[in-house]
Amino acid sequence: MRLLRSIYRQLDDRYRITPFVEKNVTKKLVPRTLGWGGCLGGLTFLLFIIQVYTGILLLIYYKPDPARAWDSVTFIKSNVQMGWLIQRVHAVGADIMIVLVLMHMARVAYYKIYRAPRELHWLSGVVLLMLTTMTAFTGYLLPWTNLSYWAASVGTEIPSAVPVVGVGISTWARRGPTISGETLGFFFAMHVWVLPALSVIFMAMHFTMIRRTGISKPL
Numbered sequence: 001m002r003l004l005r006s007i008y009r010q011l012d013d014r015y016r017i018t019p020f021v022e023k024n025v026t027k028k029l030v031p032r033t034l035g036w037g038g039c040l041g042g043l044t045f046l047l048f049i050i051q052v053y054t055g056i057l058l059l060i061y062y063k064p065d066p067a068r069a070w071d072s073v074t075f076i077k078s079n080v081q082m083g084w085l086i087q088r089v090h091a092v093g094a095d096i097m098i099v100l101v102l103m104h105m106a107r108v109a110y111y112k113i114y115r116a117p118r119e120l121h122w123l124s125g126v127v128l129l130m131l132t133t134m135t136a137f138t139g140y141l142l143p144w145t146n147l148s149y150w151a152a153s154v155g156t157e158i159p160s161a162v163p164v165v166g167v168g169i170s171t172w173a174r175r176g177p178t179i180s181g182e183t184l185g186f187f188f189a190m191h192v193w194v195l196p197a198l199s200v201i202f203m204a205m206h207f208t209m210i211r212r213t214g215i216s217k218p219l
């Protein structure tokens with residue numbers, strides 16, 4: 001412990017970590033009228049961090065292959081130490097993150113915080129909402145169960161109702177006419193790399209804009 005403290009002190013002397021954390025996190029001033037609702041965006045972000053952490057752990061054993069996906073998830077749940085817990089936290093965490101992001105959005109809409117100068121907070125938020133739901137949707141197929149197969153089937157069928165381009169979008173999302181191993185590989189890449197990376201970019205935009213305007217002051 002003493003060694004760790006001394007390493008931290010050395011790093012702190014050089015990189016000024018403590019004043020940065022105090023200014024931006026532990027001693028950051030927020031409006032007195034903020035209330036608990038003001039924590040919803042931060043809680044959504046906390047859930048995102050938990051999802052990334054548990055997702056990385058699951059990746060150690062998960063196999064994105066139709067012949068082995070279901071077995072690998074069963075292996076994680078029954079044979080890997082604490083695997084069942086990591087898998088549950090990741091699955092339930094996805095649901096909680098969606099609920100939180102919707103509550104955060106509802107609060108922002110109720111207090112009309114989308115008005116100038118916060119229009120871009122709202123727009124980047126809408127993109128974040130779509131990215132969050134798409135990440136949850138693509139992740140749902142990965143255990144390759146009957147339920148996840150049919151959820152992906154129904155979900156990817158929805159865009160086909162759009163005139164002219166709809167069927168093309170459905171076929172593109174499935175990487176073919178039906179859900180197959182190709183879909184699993186595509187959803188895996190989206191779930192693990194593309195959508196989280198885009199979420200990080202849009203969260204950076206969201207947070208930079210919030211820093212510029214500060215959090216609003218509800219009456």
Ligand code: HEM
Pocket residue numbers: 037038039040041042043044045048101104105108113114118121122123124125126128129132203206210214215216217
């Ligand atoms: C992954 C999703 C999201 C994360 C991690 C996130 C995070 C945050 C955080 C930490 C704040 C500052 C504290 C707060 O007011 O709660 C905030 C503020 C804000 N967010 Fe989000 N947010 C997300 C999605 C959304 C969505 C879906 C919308 C609306 C469509 C939205 C619109 C806003 C607005 C307008 C503010 C400014 C609030 C104020 O100034 O009081 N955000 N967000």
